[in-house]
Amino acid sequence: MSLNKTALFELHLELGAKMVVFADYQMPISYPTGIIKEHLHTRTYAGFFDISHMGQVSAKGKQFAVELEKLAPSSFLNLQVSRQRYTLLTNDQGGIIDDLIVSHIGDDNWILVVNAACKQQDYRYFEQRISESCLIELLEDQALFALQGPLAATVIQKLLTKGCSAIPFMATAQVAIAEIPCRISRCGYTGEDGYEISVANQYAEKLARILLAQEYVAPVGLGARDSLRLEAGLCLYGHDIDVTTTPVEADLGWVVARKYLPPDGKQPEFPGAQKIIAELQSEPTRRRVGILPLGRMPVREGVELFNQKDELVGNVTSGGYSPCIGSPIAMAYVANDNCNEGTELTALVRDRHVPVKVVSMPFIPHRYFQS
Amino acid sequence: MSKLPDDLKYAKSHEWTKLEDNQIVRVGITDFAQDELGDLVYIELPKVGQRVSAGKQCAVVESVKTASDLYSPVDGEVVEINEALTDEPERVNEDCYDSWLFCIKADNPSQLNQLMNSDEYEAMISD
Numbered sequence: 272m273s274l275n276k277t278a279l280f281e282l283h284l285e286l287g288a289k290m291v292v293f294a295d296y297q298m299p300i301s302y303p304t305g306i307i308k309e310h311l312h313t314r315t316y317a318g319f320f321d322i323s324h325m326g327q328v329s330a331k332g333k334q335f336a337v338e339l340e341k342l343a344p345s346s347f348l349n350l351q352v353s354r355q356r357y358t359l360l361t362n363d364q365g366g367i368i369d370d371l372i373v374s375h376i377g378d379d380n381w382i383l384v385v386n387a388a389c390k391q392q393d394y395r396y397f398e399q400r401i402s403e404s405c406l407i408e409l410l411e412d413q414a415l416f417a418l419q420g421p422l423a424a425t426v427i428q429k430l431l432t433k434g435c436s437a438i439p440f441m442a443t444a445q446v447a448i449a450e451i452p453c454r455i456s457r458c459g460y461t462g463e464d465g466y467e468i469s470v471a472n473q474y475a476e477k478l479a480r481i482l483l484a485q486e487y488v489a490p491v492g493l494g495a496r497d498s499l500r501l502e503a504g505l506c507l508y509g510h511d512i513d514v515t516t517t518p519v520e521a522d523l524g525w526v527v528a529r530k531y532l533p534p535d536g537k538q539p540e541f542p543g544a545q546k547i548i549a550e551l552q553s554e555p556t557r558r559r560v561g562i563l564p565l566g567r568m569p570v571r572e573g574v575e576l577f578n579q580k581d582e583l584v585g586n587v588t589s590g591g592y593s594p595c596i597g598s599p600i601a602m603a604y605v606a607n608d609n610c611n612e613g614t615e616l617t618a619l620v621r622d623r624h625v626p627v628k629v630v631s632m633p634f635i636p637h638r639y640f641q642s
Numbered sequence: 643m644s645k646l647p648d649d650l651k652y653a654k655s656h657e658w659t660k661l662e663d664n665q666i667v668r669v670g671i672t673d674f675a676q677d678e679l680g681d682l683v684y685i686e687l688p689k690v691g692q693r694v695s696a697g698k699q700c701a702v703v704e705s706v707k708t709a710s711d712l713y714s715p716v717d718g719e720v721v722e723i724n725e726a727l728t729d730e731p732e733r734v735n736e737d738c739y740d741s742w743l744f745c746i747k748a749d750n751p752s753q754l755n756q757l758m759n760s761d762e763y764e765a766m767i768s769d
Binding site for chain 1: 680681683684686702704705706707709728729735
């Protein structure tokens with residue numbers, strides 16, 4: 272199978288990117304400055320990310336919100352035009368098929384951004400489960416960028432030729448940047464203020480060059496995208512969440528719409544609802560928590576965690592290094608009776624038990640825009 | 643990439659080695675290796691006095707993204723380690739030929755003849 276390229280492939284090479292294969296796409300993992308500097312640049316100024324590998328799905332139809340509520344636990348009927356919502360596609364066992372952001376961009380008009388590795392499968396799933404009264408389309412000719420960091424809003428504001436960049440967190444607007452029509456959404460995957468920018472492939476390189484030419488903007492690869500989201504305590508699908516984890520175990524129970532809970536108790540129709548709502552009202556058997564290794568040795572995905580009695584109590588699902596803290600960090604699923612903040616555990620790395628501590632997430636406080 | 647030092651021998655697994663007096667072999671990782679790994683955040687060195695065998699794993703270098711094993715180029719005993727790297731692994735990124743990792747007293751230094759010279763290593767990494 273041949274590998275896919277984004278519209279910025281040549282530009283990444285020109286910028287000296289180290290390319291890797293991710294979800295069948297050739298993507299930049301880092302640029303010559305390296306992951307740590309790209310990470311810190313994003314937290315201090317503004318990082319530019321090509322995330323065009325992600326799936327953008329258009330959904331049009333009067334019934335779409337009603338039908339999506341049969342696939343995901345959030346409410347979409349009350350999502351105003353221009354607003355977006357993070358949600359999960361669940362299966363009948365209460366597992367997670369994908370996580371996604373749903374944007375209500377106009378009357379009966381929606382855009383869903385789904386994970387790269389899941390997009391074909393999600394698209395087929397929507398085609399099967401959403402009625403023919405809705406038009407579902409995978410937008411293959413659309414690029415997606417992220418501009419993230421405390422100066423992202425300043426950069427965008429300066430370049431706007433149409434529309435307004437002063438939109439709330441989790442809102443979306445059609446604008447023009449340097450005369451190029453695009454959609455900006457105030458969301459991201461770093462814990463910082465910033466935008467995701469959807470633009471037609473034909474304008475993608477032009478827009479990328481304009482953004483990269485701005486003061487304070489530097490290109491950032493998937494390596495720093497991963498360390499940034501880990502510091503922000505955000506899940507990576509296929510690692511921290513998948514069909515074997517439930518929303519409540521994953522500490523994502525907040526995506527469940529309030530109308531399904533007491534005192535309303537509206538009958539939910541999303542897959543796995545009974546299990547997920549029961550877990551919300553009791554306790555799951557394990558939870559996703561933050562793990563702070565006490566030494567310098569990174570504790571990575573797949574590492575097993577043990578309690579003081581040497582019993583296996585958890586598994587690391589993401590682990591790496593935090594450039595902002597200057598120490599390793601990780602997230603893991605840990606059994607309920609060992610997952611309280613401050614619990615001391617050990618991680619088995621290369622046949623050695625190293626001390627770690629359960630901590631709350633995010634590791635670095637979120638700095639989303641607050642209007 | 644800077645020119646490879648021609649007084650060193652190179653292993654396929656991207657360690658550089660330097661034969662010094664008294665059968666001491668100094669070992670580090672090449673510029674190619676540090677560049678491929680990216681920012682190093684942790685180095686697990688062998689212990690002084692530890693026996694090591696040619697081609698066997700004896701240290702680990704970890705970057706932000708990944709952990710990578712290092713192999714001993716010769717049979718022998720670890721006689722010195724660069725402890726400064728424990729707190730400052732990034733020194734290897736900054737100058738990988740100055741920031742050696744460990745020294746081995748080789749049982750038989752002629753084992754180094756199995757390794758590549760700078761031209762051969764250069765040819766291997768340009769493939």
